[in-house]
Amino acid sequence: MSELVAGRPSRLRVEGLRCPHGLTLRSPRFSWWLPAGTTNQVAYRLQVGEWDSGRVESASSVLVEATGLHLQSLQDLSWRVRVWTDLGPSDWSAPERFSTGLLTLTEWVSTWIGPREATPLPPGGHRPAYWLKGEFDLGVAVRRATLLATAHGLYEAFVNGARVGDQELTPGSTAYAHRTQVQSFDVTSMLHAGRNDLSALLSDGWYRSVSPHMKIADGYGARTAFLAQLHIELEDGTGTVFGTGPGWVFTPSSITAVELTRGQHQDQRITSSDWQPALCADLGHGTLVGPVAPPVRQVEELPAVAVRRLPNGAQVVDVGQNVNGWVRLRDAGPAGSRVSLVHGEALDADGDVTIEHLHFAHLDGVAQTDSIVSAGNDEPYEPRHTTKGFRYVSITGHPRDLAPADLTAKVVHSDLERTGDFACSNADLNRLHEISDWSFRGNACDVPTDCPTRERAGWTGDWQLFMPTAAFLYDVAGFNAKWLYDLAAQQLPSGGIPTIVPDRHESLRGEYPFEAEFFATAAGWADAAAHVPWQHWLHYEDHRLLDQLYPTMLRWVELQERIAREERHSSRTGDRQPHEAFLLDTRFQFGEWLEPDETDDTIHSLMRLEADMGVVATGYFFRSAQQVAAAAAVLGHDADARRLAGLAEQVRRAWQIEYLAPDGTIAPGTQANYARALSFDLVPGALRAEVAANLVAIIRKAGTHVGTGFLTTPMLLPVLADNGHVEVAYELLLQRTEPSWMTMLDRGATTVWERWDGLDEQGVPSDSLNHYSKGAVISFLHTHVAGIRLLPGFPAYRRFLVQPQPGGGLTWARARLDTPYGPIESAWRQQDGRLHLSVTVAPGTTAEVRLPDGAQAELPPGTHSLVSDLP
Numbered sequence: 030m031s032e033l034v035a036g037r038p039s040r041l042r043v044e045g046l047r048c049p050h051g052l053t054l055r056s057p058r059f060s061w062w063l064p065a066g067t068t069n070q071v072a073y074r075l076q077v078g079e080w081d082s083g084r085v086e087s088a089s090s091v092l093v094e095a096t097g098l099h100l101q102s103l104q105d106l107s108w109r110v111r112v113w114t115d116l117g118p119s120d121w122s123a124p125e126r127f128s129t130g131l132l133t134l135t136e137w138v139s140t141w142i143g144p145r146e147a148t149p150l151p152p153g154g155h156r157p158a159y160w161l162k163g164e165f166d167l168g169v170a171v172r173r174a175t176l177l178a179t180a181h182g183l184y185e186a187f188v189n190g191a192r193v194g195d196q197e198l199t200p201g202s203t204a205y206a207h208r209t210q211v212q213s214f215d216v217t218s219m220l221h222a223g224r225n226d227l228s229a230l231l232s233d234g235w236y237r238s239v240s241p242h243m244k245i246a247d248g249y250g251a252r253t254a255f256l257a258q259l260h261i262e263l264e265d266g267t268g269t270v271f272g273t274g275p276g277w278v279f280t281p282s283s284i285t286a287v288e289l290t291r292g293q294h295q296d297q298r299i300t301s302s303d304w305q306p307a308l309c310a311d312l313g314h315g316t317l318v319g320p321v322a323p324p325v326r327q328v329e330e331l332p333a334v335a336v337r338r339l340p341n342g343a344q345v346v347d348v349g350q351n352v353n354g355w356v357r358l359r360d361a362g363p364a365g366s367r368v369s370l371v372h373g374e375a376l377d378a379d380g381d382v383t384i385e386h387l388h389f390a391h392l393d394g395v396a397q398t399d400s401i402v403s404a405g406n407d408e409p410y411e412p413r414h415t416t417k418g419f420r421y422v423s424i425t426g427h428p429r430d431l432a433p434a435d436l437t438a439k440v441v442h443s444d445l446e447r448t449g450d451f452a453c454s455n456a457d458l459n460r461l462h463e464i465s466d467w468s469f470r471g472n473a474c475d476v477p478t479d480c481p482t483r484e485r486a487g488w489t490g491d492w493q494l495f496m497p498t499a500a501f502l503y504d505v506a507g508f509n510a511k512w513l514y515d516l517a518a519q520q521l522p523s524g525g526i527p528t529i530v531p532d533r534h535e536s537l538r539g540e541y542p543f544e545a546e547f548f549a550t551a552a553g554w555a556d557a558a559a560h561v562p563w564q565h566w567l568h569y570e571d572h573r574l575l576d577q578l579y580p581t582m583l584r585w586v587e588l589q590e591r592i593a594r595e596e597r598h599s600s601r602t603g604d605r606q607p608h609e610a611f612l613l614d615t616r617f618q619f620g621e622w623l624e625p626d627e628t629d630d631t632i633h634s635l636m637r638l639e640a641d642m643g644v645v646a647t648g649y650f651f652r653s654a655q656q657v658a659a660a661a662a663v664l665g666h667d668a669d670a671r672r673l674a675g676l677a678e679q680v681r682r683a684w685q686i687e688y689l690a691p692d693g694t695i696a697p698g699t700q701a702n703y704a705r706a707l708s709f710d711l712v713p714g715a716l717r718a719e720v721a722a723n724l725v726a727i728i729r730k731a732g733t734h735v736g737t738g739f740l741t742t743p744m745l746l747p748v749l750a751d752n753g754h755v756e757v758a759y760e761l762l763l764q765r766t767e768p769s770w771m772t773m774l775d776r777g778a779t780t781v782w783e784r785w786d787g788l789d790e791q792g793v794p795s796d797s798l799n800h801y802s803k804g805a806v807i808s809f810l811h812t813h814v815a816g817i818r819l820l821p822g823f824p825a826y827r828r829f830l831v832q833p834q835p836g837g838g839l840t841w842a843r844a845r846l847d848t849p850y851g852p853i854e855s856a857w858r859q860q861d862g863r864l865h866l867s868v869t870v871a872p873g874t875t876a877e878v879r880l881p882d883g884a885q886a887e888l889p890p891g892t893h894s895l896v897s898d899l900p
């Protein structure tokens with residue numbers, strides 16, 4: 030997290046990224062924080078390389094367009110900014126750097142190359158990684174050299190045998206047919222006059238890995254390939270370009286089989302010598318794009334905390350935390366030792382690692398398993414072409430008794446900047462915050478995923494519900510934008526949205542048209558197309574992204590409109606009522622998904638097409654129509670805005686006619702349906718109190734236990750608090766018996782479970798133990814306990830609400846958030862029966878404070894103390 034700096038702007042960002050390399054935008058935007066102690070900006074002056082904006086009268090400091098700046102390819106630029114504020118002119122900021130990649134695709138002159146693989150290909154998971162290598166001579170020393178590289182597959186690049194950069198799992202996971210990311214590295218110091226070589230270790234990566242539910246490999250294509258271009262400026266003033274193409278050679282590597290989640294198998298004794306000419310492939314350069322998101326890195330190392338030898342000989346290592354990444358094993362023993370490492374989240378009754386609950390059956394029994402044949406050279410083992418979710422590793426075949434110091438977990442995910450934190454007087458809530466944070470980290474490896482084990486897939490439903498929570502914890506602007514560009518690119522022609530983005534099955538849509546459409550209209554999942562871009566706008570005030578995503582958002586709502594108008598649920602008989610034209614009650618739906626009483630049977634019956642899920646789907650139809658109407662208004666599409674707002678009204682009316690009774694009961698009367706109704710504002714004002722009371726009655730009937738599944742868990746506590754039942758919200762949050770969040774803590778969870786009963790009383794696991802969805806409850810800690818909230822109409826916290834709602838026996842709480850404008854904070858403690866609140870307001874923003882005793886205040890930038898009576 031950052032601090033404001035006195036006297037000059039700080040926290041400089043280009044396209045929201047810190048010192049990005051290889052941007053391929055011609056007109057990137059610039060952001061900064063105002064100097065400490067200032068209230069507002071009246072003008073700024075930007076210098077980017079030689080370019081100077083001059084003084085520009087403007088209050089804007091977030092994603093500022095640099096009109097007139099013309100970037101060129103392969104520039105390495107320094108930039109700085111100064112501002113005029115209420116305190117007068119500031120000093121220049123400290124300079125920051127960024128660089129550009131190739132801005133026109135015709136500048137790509139190198140050719141994709143790949144290994145010549147056996148035909149037919151061995152099945153997924155049984156294919157080696159290959160070395161690819163090219164050599165070149167340089168007459169004189171190098172002044173500057175930039176390597177641009179990418180792959181269909183996963184590559185690590187090496188210059189003269191040394192690994193390039195610290196990015197992992199490159200080029201990352203994208204919808205490759207539309208967007209293949211290029212990484213840019215400064216390799217100046219790695220080259221020398223004379224003979225040099227550039228090489229890459231290439232494996233299947235996301236590109237050819239086995240997909241979760243179609244259970245097929247090669248979703249994006251059957252051939253791996255590597256593309257690189259090295260731009261070199263020499264000391265004598267000349268320049269040269271060396272890239273992949275004819276003359277390159279390949280050979281199988283010591284990684285004899287590897288798949289992204291299955292694991293990596295290496296025979297350290299194999300030395301690569303049989304080099305053959307590589308295959309050149311005409312794959313073109315049309316899909317190449319520069320970085321949008323922060324790269325994946327090894328962000329943390331966790332030393333093992335315990336090693337236990339079992340009677341069966343296995344040594345089980347505990348790293349103390351469920352993480353995403355891989356391990357580093359100090360050595361693999363004497364030459365010829367065959368060491369195997371099985372990674373998992375849970376232990377079985379014998380204390381060994383189990384992965385049975387993760388349903389890896391489709392991976393022919395092998396998953397999250399590495400193996401190594403030792404060359405006896407004390408080389409550490411670190412499998413960087415695979416990534417897994419694990420806390421425990423079961424190691425067999427290592428002849429030595431291992432100690433914790435022999436093994437380290439490498440935590441690998443997108444290198445996101447921390448922006449938010451929370452703490453309070455209740456240690457359990459702090460721990461819940463921590464394990465939810467870890468669950469997000471475990472599922473933030475380039476793509477927001479459901480779990481880092483079984484599926485490792487960018488399920489739209491999961492991300493739409495967690496994204497606002499993530500946006501508090503970390504700066505997810507780039508991470509989210511990258512995902513949204515893939516979502517937009519892969520939208521179906523019908524307007525439907527693949528349930529998983531990036532969608533590895535896109536190329537199969539022609540062959541399986543029914544399957545492609547089947548999941549593409551599931552409420553709460555496909556609605557990510559409206560909700561996530563809208564949330565992005567609210568959190569980051571990114572006008573350009575909203576504009577780019579708007580056609581996608583609109584097409585989704587227009588599809589909902591068409592389905593509602595044209596289709597009718599098979600159980601409906603008699604004349605069609607007018608409101609039915611706005612009911613969305615057909616097509617496949619997941620529904621709320623994984624409510625506590627769901628069994629495998631009920632899940633399977635839910636998955637039948639005949640289930641009437643109109644109460645859920647019509648609710649989402651309303652929210653999406655409303656959000657797209659709001660986006661249209663922001664973007665100045667006034668006719669759309671009016672039409673969609675009218676549509677939303679008709680959908681709300683239809684929902685009320687169908688599902689809401691005059692006494693405020695909702696059918697079916699689940700906690701989820703009540704919470705959604707209140708949260709989405711489906712209920713008329715006059716009935717809100719009754720509806721909320723009915724929700725409380727159901728919760729009480731359940732012994733004050735949570736009854737929601739995936740979709741509405743983040744909504745449940747806020748709607749209770751917002752409708753006069755804050756104590757019920759706290760009781761649910763602190764409930765110790767199953768189902769509850771505290772049960773997870775009491776059973777030792779280090780990440781949030783997919784199911785409420787992820788580990789049963791005996792410690793038997795079911796399904797994934799690292800799913801962030803139920804962890805979205807921690808947004809209640811931010812928005813209601815500490816009380817920091819976005820206000821509609823004021824993106825990026827330009828004007829925000831501070832409304833702490835103390836309860837649950839808490840004596841103090843605080844949350845801090847680094848917003849695009851600067852840090853804001855709400856910190857309260859109870860003393861002498863009163864609430865003492867401290868609020869920090871960032872420069873350029875305003876806080877609206879609502880105190881528990883009903884008093885209100887509007888606060889300018891600075892730190893303020895307030896006192897309130899407690900009701």
Ligand code: BGC
Nearest residue numbers: 479480484488490491619622
């Ligand atoms: C995944 C989810 C996903 C769901 C769809 C599960 O298998 O893990 O998180 O959203 O399927 O219902």
